[in-house]
Amino acid sequence: MKKVVCFVVVGALLLSTLIGGCKKAGEESKPHSSTPVANSGESSENLQDSSGASTGERMVLKIPTHNPEKMNDQQELKTILEDRYDVTLEYYDYPDTEALSLQIMGGDIPDTIRDQSFADYHSYCDQGILAELPIDLIKENMPLLVEWVEKNVGEKIWDYVDHNGKNYSVPGLWSLGAKGFVVAYRMDMLRDVGINTVPTTIDEMDAALRAVKEAKGFAPFVVNVGSGTENLSCVLGAYGVYLAYYEQDGQVVFGGVEPGAKEALETLHTWYADGLLDPEFMTNKGANVKEKMAQNKVLVTQNRWYMFIPQDAFFDGSMYDVVSQIEGGELVIADAPKGPRGESGLTQENPVTGSGLLFGKHMENEPERLKRYLQVFDDGSFTEEALDLTFWGVEGTTYTYDEATGMEWIPPYDDVEKREEFGIGLYQLPGCFNDYDLQTKYMTKPQYLQLRLDSEEKGTGLYDTLVPFNRPVFSEKSETLERIVDDAYIDFITGARSLDEFDTFVEEWKSAGGTAVLEEGQAIIDATKD
């Protein structure tokens, strides 16, 4: 009898497991309004009605941030900002990329989505995950942002985020990208070998490398691996080519397979063979280059300009910090070396690095809240008054400002804990639109302003103009093509492959999809001109 009971119970359990597992089969997972999970671990209900109109309570704007644990409702700055915009601000943890993808796939779509690649952006558009954002809506509610992007990129910014004739993005940009990379020398090492001016041509660079190599015995040109061999781009630029897709005489080209690249590779191969180029050029990480710099084993390197100047001049300053600890050490940012035809430049980054700020589909049903987001972000990112509040707090209470000497904290706000109690530096609105010119006074001490401007101007060259466009062929072929280029370049530079085979390499690249990618790019460029 007990066996029968056991049989029935276990059988029933098995059956119920089967039924329970099949319960949701056939049900579609529909995207629905998502709210960040509140502290209680339960989903909180949206306070607004479906039209998005305020029900007498303030509209709730939800903004991701990296330091939510430091934020609370008692902070004075939060109250000031909420009163300024007549909203309630809810900050939640900035989701990891993978976590965000899962969240979206699971139908839990946040109000705002950021930092998505163009491939993902177009994919989300196709899946109906994003709210359409008519350009006129953005122009009406974010005039300052529109002025900023169109000033830096032009009206073609709207072509970049166009998806089948519609717009789903508030475009942003990283203005540092277009002028980010520069060449920097250890001026003290140059003086040690009798060179008192920074090299300006490839021949002068060659002479400087040889002199230092002979005097000090190490390979003086040291770079870290970025994306493939891009950190050697100052040499390619001297021969008029860039490791990117760009327009040349009306045609889309990839500089890495152009004739100028062969000349550049000949120079690099000679430098490698003569011990002038660090043999670890394809394995060095940033930390390795810093290490070698600290050991006085670097004469010239290539990286972002703000690494080579003091942190108070803008940001980072990591390489400057390393050299400042060396007695007599001096870093100088130089112009990119000119080649035999007077060409120069480095491969830069397209300032439109991502698809901008996106909104979840459900926001189409809340037009008033959507507009409020746009208005708040426009004011919060592009007005000096709002930036003063965000970065420094209240003038006369937390800080004083003088154009000549800069900002001074008023005690007790010179203590970082007191500033955090006030909320200073925590409330970004939304934090993904950075007009670095407008933010100068917050990021650059007055005595470093000219140094910053001079350094940034050294970042010359070209960037990949096709990055923002939807390129299915490129998405499919890019990994293969990049591997072909990286492998060939390493072999050419190290001598494992003769440069007589350069044309063979070009044919390999073309037949692996390069031709198709160039044709796709040409079609895109031609379409934007129509």
Next chain:
Amino acid sequence: MIRTKGELAFDIFNVVLMFLIIIITLYPFWFTIVCSFSKVVAGNGITLWPKQFSTTAYSLLLDYDLIWITYRNTIVRCIVGTSLSVFFTAMTAYPLSKREMPFQGVLTNFILITMLFGGGLIPSYILVKDLHMLNTIWALVIPNMLGAYNIFIVRNFFRSIPSSLEESARIDGANWFYIWIRIVVPLAKPVIATIALWSLVGHWNAWFDALIYIRESTRTVVQVILRKITIENSSMDVNAIMAKMSNKDQSPGGETLEAAITVITIVPMLVIYPFLQKYFVKGIMVGSIKG
């Protein structure tokens, strides 16, 4: 026993080789500890001792509230997760060890299939979300609670316990639960200790589930913070840690902070592991069928 020259040479070669392997294996650990106590790492090269000895990185980290909060979360997760895992694994394995149990074969295959196939990441995420476990400790504990491999290890051990012990208890009137908790489990301490260790180490090292299921930094585990700082090079976290540094000249480098947080997260396992390593090796064999 007289050893030949060949044997002696081989022994010497073996010892030297093992010594080199030990150095290659241990040096990265030692270097990380050395870096964590060095004020600046760049330029030190390969070194055995800290350069410009400083404990600033540790004091900054220990002053960073999120480190304590996430460390606590990790410990709680480990204790709750390990306890539940051991309890339910043993409870699942016991009836499966009884061949007379109805549907024993079906259930065993049912569990075996989970070892061979998985639903994938997205179905797992949707399941956790639909069970309202997102952003709670249960998302970290329940999906990992029952592992098929562990169940079979324990089941096999239970089968090696003489049935005469259980029969005599049955004669004396004990029910199955009593037999399990008072007779079988005490005899199964070696395998339960093994499962507990595996589970503990698994929970301590786990970060991916916290990354995708936990949305608040105050609820995540310390390994996620470690990952953000060392792999993602999160300047936000580094800046938050160094924000309270009043004298920038004394501030440790980013590499020092990375090394220090690595040491903080790895030390508990590093301390426990050598003493309990033998159970890991034994544990794989302890579930084998005996007699």
